[in-house]
Amino acid sequence: MSDNGHVTLTIDGKEATVPAGINVIEAAKQVGIEVPHYCYHPRLSVVGNCRVCLCEIEGVGQLQIGCNTLVRDGMVVNTTNERVSRMREGVMEFLLINHPLDCTICDQAGECKLQDYAVDHGSGITRFEFDKGKKPKNISWGDRVVFDAERCILCTRCVRFLDEIAGTDEISIDHRGEKSQLVVRGDGKLTSPYQMNIIDLCPVGALTSRDFRFKSRVWFMKFTPTIDTSDARGCNVVAGTRDNRMLRMVPRYNPNVNDYWMSDHGRLHYAFVNDEDRIVMPTAGGKPAPYPVALSRAQAVLEGARDEGILCVASSYMTNEELFALKGVCDALGVEDRYFLLPMGEGDDLLIHPEKAPNARGCRLAGFRDAPDDWSSQEFGALLYVKPRELIELPAEVIERCKKKVVFSLTKHASDVNIPLTTWVEKDGTMVSAGDRVQCVRQGMVYEPTLLTERVVLDRLHTLLDPAFKGASTAVLAFQRMADEHPALDGLTWLSVGLLGAKLNKAEALA
Amino acid sequence: MGTRIVKRPKLSFMERIYLGPVVKGLGMTIGHFFGTLRDVFNWKNKKTAITMQYPEERWDFKDNFRGAPALVMDQEQRGKCVACQICEFVCPPKAITIWPTEFDETNSVEKYPDRFEIDMLRCIYCGFCEEACPEEAIFLVKEAELVHADKRDFIHDKEKLYEMGGIRNDRIMKWKNK
Amino acid sequence: MLFVDILWKLLEIVLVAAVALPTTAALLVWAERRVSAFMQDRLGPNRVGPAGLLQPIADLLKFIFKEDVVPGHVNKAIYILAPALSLVPALLAFAVVPYARDMAILDVNVGILYVFSVSSIAVYGITLGGWASNSKYSLLGGVRASAQMISYELALGLSVVPVLLVTGETHLGRIVEWQAANGWLVLYLFPAWIIFLVSSYAETNRLPFDCPEAETELVAGYHTEYSSMKFALFFLAEYIHMITASALTVTLFFGGWHVPFFTLPEGGWGTTLSCLAFCAKTGFFLFLFIWVRWTLPRFRYDQLMNLGWKILLPASLGIIMLTAGGVALLAD
Numbered sequence A: 001m002s003d004n005g006h007v008t009l010t011i012d013g014k015e016a017t018v019p020a021g022i023n024v025i026e027a028a029k030q031v032g033i034e035v036p037h038y039c040y041h042p043r044l045s046v047v048g049n050c051r052v053c054l055c056e057i058e059g060v061g062q063l064q065i066g067c068n069t070l071v072r073d074g075m076v077v078n079t080t081n082e083r084v085s086r087m088r089e090g091v092m093e094f095l096l097i098n099h100p101l102d103c104t105i106c107d108q109a110g111e112c113k114l115q116d117y118a119v120d121h122g123s124g125i126t127r128f129e130f131d132k133g134k135k136p137k138n139i140s141w142g143d144r145v146v147f148d149a150e151r152c153i154l155c156t157r158c159v160r161f162l163d164e165i166a167g168t169d170e171i172s173i174d175h176r177g178e179k180s181q182l183v184v185r186g187d188g189k190l191t192s193p194y195q196m197n198i199i200d201l202c203p204v205g206a207l208t209s210r211d212f213r214f215k216s217r218v219w220f221m222k223f224t225p226t227i228d229t230s231d232a233r234g235c236n237v238v239a240g241t242r243d244n245r246m247l248r249m250v251p252r253y254n255p256n257v258n259d260y261w262m263s264d265h266g267r268l269h270y271a272f273v274n275d276e277d278r279i280v281m282p283t284a285g286g287k288p289a290p291y292p293v294a295l296s297r298a299q300a301v302l303e304g305a306r307d308e309g310i311l312c313v314a315s316s317y318m319t320n321e322e323l324f325a326l327k328g329v330c331d332a333l334g335v336e337d338r339y340f341l342l343p344m345g346e347g348d349d350l351l352i353h354p355e356k357a358p359n360a361r362g363c364r365l366a367g368f369r370d371a372p373d374d375w376s377s378q379e380f381g382a383l384l385y386v387k388p389r390e391l392i393e394l395p396a397e398v399i400e401r402c403k404k405k406v407v408f409s410l411t412k413h414a415s416d417v418n419i420p421l422t423t424w425v426e427k428d429g430t431m432v433s434a435g436d437r438v439q440c441v442r443q444g445m446v447y448e449p450t451l452l453t454e455r456v457v458l459d460r461l462h463t464l465l466d467p468a469f470k471g472a473s474t475a476v477l478a479f480q481r482m483a484d485e486h487p488a489l490d491g492l493t494w495l496s497v498g499l500l501g502a503k504l505n506k507a508e509a510l511a
Numbered sequence B: 001m002g003t004r005i006v007k008r009p010k011l012s013f014m015e016r017i018y019l020g021p022v023v024k025g026l027g028m029t030i031g032h033f034f035g036t037l038r039d040v041f042n043w044k045n046k047k048t049a050i051t052m053q054y055p056e057e058r059w060d061f062k063d064n065f066r067g068a069p070a071l072v073m074d075q076e077q078r079g080k081c082v083a084c085q086i087c088e089f090v091c092p093p094k095a096i097t098i099w100p101t102e103f104d105e106t107n108s109v110e111k112y113p114d115r116f117e118i119d120m121l122r123c124i125y126c127g128f129c130e131e132a133c134p135e136e137a138i139f140l141v142k143e144a145e146l147v148h149a150d151k152r153d154f155i156h157d158k159e160k161l162y163e164m165g166g167i168r169n170d171r172i173m174k175w176k177n178k
Numbered sequence C: 001m002l003f004v005d006i007l008w009k010l011l012e013i014v015l016v017a018a019v020a021l022p023t024t025a026a027l028l029v030w031a032e033r034r035v036s037a038f039m040q041d042r043l044g045p046n047r048v049g050p051a052g053l054l055q056p057i058a059d060l061l062k063f064i065f066k067e068d069v070v071p072g073h074v075n076k077a078i079y080i081l082a083p084a085l086s087l088v089p090a091l092l093a094f095a096v097v098p099y100a101r102d103m104a105i106l107d108v109n110v111g112i113l114y115v116f117s118v119s120s121i122a123v124y125g126i127t128l129g130g131w132a133s134n135s136k137y138s139l140l141g142g143v144r145a146s147a148q149m150i151s152y153e154l155a156l157g158l159s160v161v162p163v164l165l166v167t168g169e170t171h172l173g174r175i176v177e178w179q180a181a182n183g184w185l186v187l188y189l190f191p192a193w194i195i196f197l198v199s200s201y202a203e204t205n206r207l208p209f210d211c212p213e214a215e216t217e218l219v220a221g222y223h224t225e226y227s228s229m230k231f232a233l234f235f236l237a238e239y240i241h242m243i244t245a246s247a248l249t250v251t252l253f254f255g256g257w258h259v260p261f262f263t264l265p266e267g268g269w270g271t272t273l274s275c276l277a278f279c280a281k282t283g284f285f286l287f288l289f290i291w292v293r294w295t296l297p298r299f300r301y302d303q304l305m306n307l308g309w310k311i312l313l314p315a316s317l318g319i320i321m322l323t324a325g326g327v328a329l330l331a332d
């Protein structure tokens, strides 16, 4: 063993110094060599049952599985030589013997490891002349996961995930040998709130999502790295869109936040994005009005109510940039009463967070106060209200007590000026998640080309109120401006926040 | 490459008065005139010069002719397309659009096209879809004359495509034996 | 009596100018398309009516129903006048042609001079059309037309002088009668006929001398900016010019209504037969027009001018000399 817990070994002729105690697959990954694997997953226990990761270790007679072979100092590993590739070809042939020719109707096609490895390591032909094994297909494992026993290669990733990570231990293998098949405990329906992760884990198309099933082929989709906004955890995700409609979210690896996983609630939390009822044009006095008309109407309403006082209620679904733009408007109007709404709910100690909105911390950062439980019976001249997209609303009597209303909302809302909201996949911006992490959301689609994001709308309103003000042209510049202004964000840049986020650099308690 | 000066040929007197070639040319054209005339009256049952009279006479297309793409059914009237969308992907001008949907759980095929549209104003008759289709469900049939008064009629929907494609026998009947 | 005469004359004018000539022109358009098709191993328009004979009517309807576009940049009065100006002389020239024995609309003893004077007006139609259109293609076409027509008018006129010398007549009817008595003039004056033929092709702007409308160079030449019925008038004028030119060729060199080796009976039957003979001959020359068009390529403009001034003009002068000498010798 070499110094400070590292070992040096040779993989395919490449010298590699890696931490001791990792396996050959991980070591090879560190020098840019991919060893194929189905059953191995970095966060799950090693079972070594798929046998596709076979490597040649010099000095050891048999080929060894890379997932269950720890690195040793001076080890010489071959992952691509003649012997290894012939063996892999054989393993692939075995795996494919009973695998149905379902690719045409299989949702996994395009991101299927079996397809990939069959192309990379398979022989391209079959020598199997008998009938393929038959197993049940299209089995519903509850309302989120669909199972196809024929496609399953019995890697047990799903079994291990529910046992080791989710802790519900619901799946096991029944029968023996060729007849082996997965079964779900009890009534055959999964219960774990993290069950959909096994869909991502499954290297083949045996587990598919009821929600995403047949909606789109993955190769048509556009993937945007962003975060989940269903709660304050801010799980990193990849949002898949096609034709400007959101189709699915899958977790994106971030060791600091969510690792490889996310909750089902977050994953399914996007229906409002594609809602047909969303408004796509502002209204003024109940009539459709283009943005400039609606905004000058809003200006008139708000300026007219200055003396009687204005109530501003932000939403904790807004990005920091939008909140700071709203703050700018409030400053220009001299608004005293600035609150934000935050829905609360159940949490657990894995990923689900009790705050059911992503950016309460951002609201506090921008100087908005938590909404009081019992609102005072104060009367206001006007209400400037960004309506949270779900779960919580401003009590009707509070709205009632305001004479005039300027409301930002996703769907129609009775008001003097109603401005459409955009959802988080339609804009760039940052949010402050649990653990005071600043994370980026990125634009992946455009619901309707005419829509403007709230940041732009609020900046324009600000300019109307104060002609000396000039808004930032992009979210990136707005973030920069914000970072210059606010000590908590000092030193952060859009790039340093990047894909994995960054911690706020201060001790100020926002939670 | 430089400039090359082409020398004009020196014409003789007879050539310069031009009348000889004129008469020769006139002879040539009148020859064709009477030749065609003879064809028209089908004299000696010869028909050589005249081109095909299109709307009345038509080509007998070869089997590998690439006309409009169409969907086919197998001998048991099952639409063979399973909405895998490979053709939609491979189609260079993006003429194909498919909206897949699900069968109920009893059907082993699971998936079929709810709507299947080919925009024949975009189609370039390349035959990639036929080439790519893993289910042998789409073929370029011998249908080359698409004339419509309304642009929208050029978008062939599923019914039209199945009607054009008709039935093709399937040797394997993979889905039936599932 | 006088009244009936006038009425008869009017009827004759209407029959010839408004019925016979346009109908022939229309048929000619059909013939042009079918003949050209046959020469190119095609069939040509054969859908409308039997053998496509109603095609000209379809064409006419199309012309009538097309939008009559008057571009904003044209000189309007002249632009509208020009098509008429090119059609009318073509009709007028036909007035003195003896289309049957003892029959011509206008019985003037300076027939040939009349023909020339009237048909030279036709150049105005084309030139003005090209000029009024205010477009470079039209203008070039108009310029070419005027230069070409003036040049070839010389040769045309001079090639007829031998006819006058031989027959001693300017009255077209009497020229035909001379030929009936002494044999067709083409036998005496073959070279003059060739010059007459070539020049008349140039005068009618037909290929190989259609430089004024040369599609490959000038879009459509002088009528580029014309559409609908105005274009149709230009079109019609060209074909009626062809008919007039063919009729004159027949009259001057091919014995007009005369039928060789056959004595026409006196009275109505004879007149009818003579008219038919005239029509048949004219028809052949019309066919020749078409035939030539689909055989020969267009001359280059400088070649055209060369041919007119350097060859046809001296040649026709020479022929006049020779004929005059011959006539003088024979008269002795």
Ligand code: SF4
Pocket: A151, A152, A153, A154, A155, A156, A157, A158, A159, A182, A201, A202, A203, A204, A206, A207
């Ligand atoms: S369903 Fe997928 S993840 Fe589970 S054992 Fe089968 S192949 Fe592996």
Ligand code: FES
Pocket: A036, A037, A038, A039, A040, A047, A048, A049, A050, A051, A052, A053, A054, A065, A066, A067, A068
């Ligand atoms: S990854 Fe090593 S045996 Fe499956």
